[in-house]
Structure formats: structure tokens, C-alpha cells
Amino acid sequence: MLTTRFVQGAPNWVDVGTTDIEGAASFYRALFGWEFRSAGPEAGGYGFFQLDGKTAAAGMQTTPEQGPPAWNVYFQSRDADATAKAVEQAGGRVLVPPDDVMGQGRLAIFADHAGVSFGVWQPAALKGLEIVGDPGSLCWLELYTQDMAREAAFFDAVFGWETSAMPFPGGVYTCINPAGEGEDAMFGGLVALADVPPGTETEPYWLPYFEVGDTDAAVSKAQELGGKVRMAATDVESVGRMAKLEDPYGARFAVIKSAAPQEG
Known part of the structure; x- marks a missing residue:
């Protein structure tokens, strides 16, 4: 996380x-x-x-x-x-x-x-973000790419990132974690453009996810404020309920109410 x-x-x-x-x-x-x-x-x-x-x-x-x-x-x-x-x-x-x-x-x-x-x-003096993972803060990143293997190799060479395959309904998701930190430190995923629904993602880019207390309420609020819905609120088993949005000026981001951690 x-x-x-x-x-x-x-x-x-x-x-x-x-x-x-x-x-x-x-x-x-x-x-x-x-x-x-x-x-x-x-x-x-x-x-x-x-x-x-x-x-x-x-x-x-x-x-x-x-x-x-x-x-x-x-x-x-x-x-x-x-x-x-x-x-x-x-x-x-x-x-x-x-x-x-x-x-x-x-x-x-x-x-x-x-x-x-x-x-x-x-x-140096500024260490980084002071809050992550809580409602209203960054919780995940996704990189949409045309070439998963080449992207993984690139970032392995630059940062030493490690990848792992996580099965989910309908396929396998490729997760990323920092070198030597293990799967508990996963912070994002690689997504093949070829695997997303037609028209939803058409170019490589980074998509930040922000945690919310209620995904549907966040979607409604974003629309009320002039934002756009790029992907309607969707449940992903054991992951959470997510939606892709765009602010009124065109910046793309996603929101998610993460599923509660499974016991055991």
C-alpha cells in the first residue's frame, strides 16, 4: 500500500x-x-x-x-x-x-x-506528500501502456521496480512495488491499452487514484461542479468501487472507495 x-x-x-x-x-x-x-x-x-x-x-x-x-x-x-x-x-x-x-x-x-x-x-526540507491513503488523498497510480513488458523493463532499469501478477475477475492485473519492499508496498499497476474497453483509454499516461468515502457521491459531486465522467462507478471484487473522472479543465484522475482489507 x-x-x-x-x-x-x-x-x-x-x-x-x-x-x-x-x-x-x-x-x-x-x-x-x-x-x-x-x-x-x-x-x-x-x-x-x-x-x-x-x-x-x-x-x-x-x-x-x-x-x-x-x-x-x-x-x-x-x-x-x-x-x-x-x-x-x-x-x-x-x-x-x-x-x-x-x-x-x-x-x-x-x-x-x-x-x-x-x-x-x-x-531535502520537503520530504513529500504528508497524507496518502485516507479519503481525499492519493492512494494508487496506474500507467496505461501499449507495451507492458517494455514499460516494466524501463522502470526496472530506472528504479528497480518489481512487478507481480494479481488475478481478478476477468483477467490478471500487474502490480508494482519498489525494489526489495515486497507486495505489501504495492503502489500502482500497469494496464495494457489493448485490454481496456474500446474508447475509454486511447493513449499512454499516468492516472492517479484518490480515496473517497463514497464513490457515487464523489461522481455526482464532480458532475455538479462541471467535471466529466470518463468511466462510471464500477465495483471490482476485493478492490473497491472506482470511477474515472475529468476535472472542468481536462485533467484526468480516478476516485475509489477501497474494499476493506480481508482478514487472515
């Missing part, structure tokens, strides 16, 4: 780039209870979404030239410069070279072999 005990290769940050940060802040405040707090005038409009005083995500104003609104995911790196070299050696690209961020840590943005962007955060 996702925790704030961040280790090499584990998700430790998530932020949304949007053409209307004030509108997005209003949307997510009503949906998840987040309060937007500016990181200061020197941060260029970047700020933190806080839930009960703990940072659950972040956000920033972007321009159309920077790409469409989207959620961005970041992974722990003990050495961002070494990770940049590993990305290039594995066939990826460095989009934003490693750089210090106001003494808070070291940031870099990459693209994998398929062109899907992801970031790393090498912590």
Missing part, C-alpha cells in the same frame, strides 16, 4: 497543471475538502492542496504551450542526477534536468520510452 514512508522509486508527490488554478482549487476543495495554499511569490503561482493541514497534492497555473491540463506524478529518488542518467540509458529522455528548488529538494522531469512524462523528487 502507498505510505509516506517514502523509499527509492515510490510515489512521493503529485500535482496538477491547469489553465485555471483558482477554478481547479475551487473544484477540488468542493470535491475532496482541499485548501489551496500558495508556496509564495517566488514560486510562480505554485501551491499546495492541504487536507486537515497536511499536504495531499499540489497545483500550478500552466499555459496551453506547456501542454493540456494534467495530473503529474513524481517518484522518490535518492540521487536525481543518477536517475537522469538511468532514464537516458534505458531509452527515455530528460525533459527538465535535475535542479534545486528553493532548498526544498531536487526536481527533474523525464519521459519514458513511449513519451509519457513523470518526475522525480529528491527530498
Whole structure:
């Protein structure tokens, strides 16, 4: 499961780039209870979404030239410069070279072999998200890909990720965990685009999941606030009830009320 005990290769940050940060802040405040707090005038409009005083995500104003609104995911790196070299050696690209961020840590943005962007955060003063797994916070990630084997090999080379197969009704799901941490540390999954219903996912990308107390209520609220439903609320046995959504500005995300852990 996702925790704030961040280790090499584990998700430790998530932020949304949007053409209307004030509108997005209003949307997510009503949906998840987040309060937007500016990181200061020197941060260029970047700020933190806080839930009960703990940072659950972040956000920033972007321009159309920077790409469409989207959620961005970041992974722990003990050495961002070494990770940049590993990305290039594995066939990826460095989009934003490693750089210090106001003494808070070291940031870099990459693209994998398929062109899907992801970031790393090498912590200093800012360790990472302060709340995960609780309602209103990040709980899972999925990478939609055209080539499962190649993607797994890429991230194994970059982070040492380990994968495992989890059977579920209708097929097998490929889970990811950090190197040497075992299946208890699973934080996401790889999903083949060929295996999803036609028209639901058409391109490789990272999809963040946020825990909610009531999936159907979250879907209704998102629609009321101007968001769109990309996949209706669906039950997955032993996993939970989930739905895929899009905020009013086009950033894609998912919500889930996770199933209670099975005893034994």
C-alpha cells in the first residue's frame, strides 16, 4: 500500500497543471475538502492542496504551450542526477534536468520510452506528500501502456521496480512495488491499452487514484461542479468501487472507495 514512508522509486508527490488554478482549487476543495495554499511569490503561482493541514497534492497555473491540463506524478529518488542518467540509458529522455528548488529538494522531469512524462523528487526540507491513503488523498497510480513488458523493463532499469501478477475477475492485473519492499508496498499497476474497453483509454499516461468515502457521491459531486465522467462507478471484487473522472479543465484522475482489507 502507498505510505509516506517514502523509499527509492515510490510515489512521493503529485500535482496538477491547469489553465485555471483558482477554478481547479475551487473544484477540488468542493470535491475532496482541499485548501489551496500558495508556496509564495517566488514560486510562480505554485501551491499546495492541504487536507486537515497536511499536504495531499499540489497545483500550478500552466499555459496551453506547456501542454493540456494534467495530473503529474513524481517518484522518490535518492540521487536525481543518477536517475537522469538511468532514464537516458534505458531509452527515455530528460525533459527538465535535475535542479534545486528553493532548498526544498531536487526536481527533474523525464519521459519514458513511449513519451509519457513523470518526475522525480529528491527530498531535502520537503520530504513529500504528508497524507496518502485516507479519503481525499492519493492512494494508487496506474500507467496505461501499449507495451507492458517494455514499460516494466524501463522502470526496472530506472528504479528497480518489481512487478507481480494479481488475478481478478476477468483477467490478471500487474502490480508494482519498489525494489526489495515486497507486495505489501504495492503502489500502482500497469494496464495494457489493448485490454481496456474500446474508447475509454486511447493513449499512454499516468492516472492517479484518490480515496473517497463514497464513490457515487464523489461522481455526482464532480458532475455538479462541471467535471466529466470518463468511466462510471464500477465495483471490482476485493478492490473497491472506482470511477474515472475529468476535472472542468481536462485533467484526468480516478476516485475509489477501497474494499476493506480481508482478514487472515
